Amino acid sequence: MDSISALPDELLGKILSLVPTKLAVSTSIFSKRWKFLWMYLLKLDFIDRDESLLVLKDFIHKNLPLHRAPVIESLRLSLYESIETNIKPEDIRTWVEIAASRHLRELDVSYSSDKKENMVPDTLFACKTLVVLKLRFLTLVDVPPSTACCLPSLKTLLLELVVFEDKEPFQALLSICPVLEDLEVWFREDESMEEFAINVPSLRKLCLHVSYYWTSLERYEIDTPCLEYLDLADWNDCSCLVKNMAKLEKAHVDVVSFAVKNVIGSVTSVKHLTVCSEDVYGDGIVFDQLEQLELCICKDDSSNLLAQFLKDSPNLRVLGISQLDLHGDLKINEMGFWNQPSSVPECLLSSLEILNWGGYFGRAQDRDIAVYILRNGRQLRTATFWANNNEHDVPYLEMIKGLTLSSRASSTCELVFID
Numbered sequence: 001m002d003s004i005s006a007l008p009d010e011l012l013g014k015i016l017s018l019v020p021t022k023l024a025v026s027t028s029i030f031s032k033r034w035k036f037l038w039m040y041l042l043k044l045d046f047i048d049r050d051e052s053l054l055v056l057k058d059f060i061h062k063n064l065p066l067h068r069a070p071v072i073e074s075l076r077l078s079l080y081e082s083i084e085t086n087i088k089p090e091d092i093r094t095w096v097e098i099a100a101s102r103h104l105r106e107l108d109v110s111y112s113s114d115k116k117e118n119m120v121p122d123t124l125f126a127c128k129t130l131v132v133l134k135l136r137f138l139t140l141v142d143v144p145p146s147t148a149c150c151l152p153s154l155k156t157l158l159l160e161l162v163v164f165e166d167k168e169p170f171q172a173l174l175s176i177c178p179v180l181e182d183l184e185v186w187f188r189e190d191e192s193m194e195e196f197a198i199n200v201p202s203l204r205k206l207c208l209h210v211s212y213y214w215t216s217l218e219r220y221e222i223d224t225p226c227l228e229y230l231d232l233a234d235w236n237d238c239s240c241l242v243k244n245m246a247k248l249e250k251a252h253v254d255v256v257s258f259a260v261k262n263v264i265g266s267v268t269s270v271k272h273l274t275v276c277s278e279d280v281y282g283d284g285i286v287f288d289q290l291e292q293l294e295l296c297i298c299k300d301d302s303s304n305l306l307a308q309f310l311k312d313s314p315n316l317r318v319l320g321i322s323q324l325d326l327h328g329d330l331k332i333n334e335m336g337f338w339n340q341p342s343s344v345p346e347c348l349l350s351s352l353e354i355l356n357w358g359g360y361f362g363r364a365q366d367r368d369i370a371v372y373i374l375r376n377g378r379q380l381r382t383a384t385f386w387a388n389n390n391e392h393d394v395p396y397l398e399m400i401k402g403l404t405l406s407s408r409a410s411s412t413c414e415l416v417f418i419d
Helices: 009-016 021-029 053-066 089-100 122-126 167-175 257-264 302-312 346-350 364-376 396-404
Strands: 043-047 074-080 106-112 132-136 156-160 182-186 195-199 205-210 219-223 229-234 239-242 250-255 272-277 292-296 318-322 354-360 382-387 414-418
Touching: 043 053, 053 089, 074 089, 089 106, 089 122, 156 167, 167 195, 205 219, 229 257, 239 257, 250 257, 257 272, 272 302, 292 302, 302 364, 346 364, 354 364, 364 382, 364 396, 382 396, 396 414
Parallel strands: 043 074, 074 106, 106 132, 132 156, 156 182, 182 205, 195 219, 205 229, 219 239, 229 250, 250 272, 272 292, 292 318, 318 354, 354 382, 382 414
Antiparallel strands: none
16 A cells, blocks of 8 residues: 555546546545545546435535546536435536536536526536537536637537427537537437537537427438438438438438438448338439448338348348337238349349348248348358247248248358247
């Protein structure tokens, strides 16, 4: 202990930052030398599960203003308003303001309150050192305009179920992030905004979730020309405009039929695409860069969407057919009977090497699709089927027999069955 105690305060602060805040604070009982060393912590986590909220509030209120580290690398607050603890929005604002004054680099705040008032101080929006900002559940009523503030270093922004009184705070926040690269937004079901736009030239990754129950939404727009990854879940029936993303390489698209043509037509540069939709996307679209397709089959008549992707993806190498997580019960959905294409898709003749089918039931429509791919896939190396016969009357051995006896265009194709 003596040799460690001889180290400089700043270095000991860095060491203590490697352990949970509660544990780091407990070292204050070691000796007088250690009593205040935790105040040099670079990372502070104050989470409601660590101890009672009343004790936690008192501790933060008394000690955070005395924190001695010239730089706070990260502050995490996971709290909620209650009568017992009397944690109020002004407490959250005060603590965030203190951290922002210490060259804060990362802020993660989860705070739920019924009060419709700003829970983030204006000074945060002028923090030049902030790189990561994560806000959950709290309210943003107003964000200063770009003429008054800027987040010049912010690269990652998460907004999860944040309460926006209207579109102005959301748009204003995006406008003061000139180098933003990673944006994730989960809008609330009862959001009041009628429209919004994500126009961020620097953005490389976007995860956007629009709820089916957001009844007031009329339209939204995405204009992100440098985007490389898109995760879009939109089950709303509003109008959307998704502009072309020429640099997009990977996308996860889960949309209703109303939006599918617009969205799919804007992601044609992808190499890896996961898609779930209720309808086909129309003619005239070609995915000449697409190498890996993951098709969700939780919707009825998914076979039509599969046929169109096979036709429009001449360089497809890997095809996955399965049900995405949390997409209902597969047993009640039907892929639809296979309408065999009038001509064999180019990808089956020249590029498709791997077929992975998760949740294969062996129904007539499933078998027809699988047999068609096996009979025409000249470059197939492996076809793997994860069988699911718990809810259907097709026995496992019959599933295997139905495929092993079918002809294969590729003499080297290996069939793999996993029960």
